[in-house]
Amino acid sequence: MILVCGAGAFGTALAVTLAQNGPVTLWARDVAHAAEMRATGRNDRRLPDIALPEAITMVSGEVPGGDTPCLLAMPMQTLGGFLRDHHDALGSRPLVACCKGMDLATGLGPTGLIAQTCAQATPAILTGPSFARDIALGLPTALTLACADAAAGEALQATLTTPTLRLYRTTDTIGAELGGALKNVIAIGCGAVMGAGLGESARAALMTRGFAEMNRLAHALGAGPETLAGLSGFGDLALTCTSAQSRNYRYGESLGRGDAFDPAITVEGAATARAVLHRARALGLDMPVTAAVAALVAGELRVAQAVDMLLSRPLKEE
Structure with a gap:
């Protein structure tokens, strides 16, 4: 089971492609948005005309706990607040940032912010040349997965690679963050x-x-x-x-x-x-x-x- 937090275009697209591998939980901040997606089987607010596979379970409210990987698909400037608000549920699981930028308040990139806020978690970042619709449509896409822990990065690479999404790994989180x-x-x-x-x-x-x-x-x-x-x-x-x-x-x-x-x-x-x-x-x-x-x-x-x-x-x- 993979958890994707953030039901914007990119989070939804990741959930769609990862559903090729097995069950995915997609968390939406907005309760009404989650209910709408459950009812229609689509995310017409952010990624129109893309059907959500049955392997995706929509949730909202409290973030589900557990030790499975969690992809954080939200804007960079909201990441810090999300990590603080859901610190206990995020726990010590692998946390994969899917945003690009520097936090204005701290000057940190995504993995630095994760390490500062959720010290027990394993920080990683998924970044590279991609558009949400391409990923959701199953068009071939290659991304970089950066994790300072080489063994954890290798495990994440195997878990998050799909038939249409190819991941290349690195331990250089600083370079991957700065590029994005x-x-x-x-x-x-x-x-x-x-x-x-x-x-x-x-x-x-x-x-x-x-x-x-x-x-x-x-x-x-x-x-x-x-x-x-x-x-x-x-x-x-x-x-x-x-x-x-x-x-x-x-x-x-x-x-x-x-x-x-x-x-x-x-x-x-x-x-x-x-x-x-x-x-x-x-x-x-x-x-x-x-x-x-x-x-x-x-x-x-x-x-x-x-x-x-x-x-x-x-x-x-x-």
Whole structure:
């Protein structure tokens, strides 16, 4: 039995694919939402037109206890509160974060937050290039599973791999977390470039320089360079910086066009840009793309001003 906490699009998609392997319990925060999903056999609020397999059991209210793996599929900025509220039920089981970003309150990534709040649990993170609908439809998808405990990571890899979802494991949780978090910041910038009509060449340049910043911070925090070159770094960056399915990219497009964006849609990169910039400055790192995105999100710069700021930087070797 696998527990998935969070009945948004991604949590539902994970439950759907994992149901190929056996029973899955899907926990929804909203009691009415859970009842609706039980009645319709779908999650039309978050993942329309996808039937829920019979192997999925919908629950709400108290999180079920136990020692089986629990996937935490919720926004990064709500993860800490969830862990505190359900600490006893989460216990010492493996906790696999399925969110991307840095916690604004603590500056920690998902596994750091799990370790701080649920000291007896085994922290892990599932991250990489993926869209919820692709996973739910059974389209081939490959992700990174990072767990500092190599044996626990190997067991989780075997449990969470499905016929259509292939997992590659690593013990580099720092690198996997940073790749997933930082690519969202760069995706906002790339969306803004395209929304402002600055062209594909400008987007490619921003992706490349953004990837250099990702590696700069990852190296400073002790991540392995091979991790950022893999699925959780470069792979996820390529997907989210080029597809309108990415919420961060669409948000950036709206900034570039000067349009309003639906506040009900979670954009992890907006909060992450601020958290990352604060961390980078504390380390004395120069991250101009991140700084420009943070200023765009805060309304302190327009896209044209951000471009001028980046293009007027001193010339240097690559």
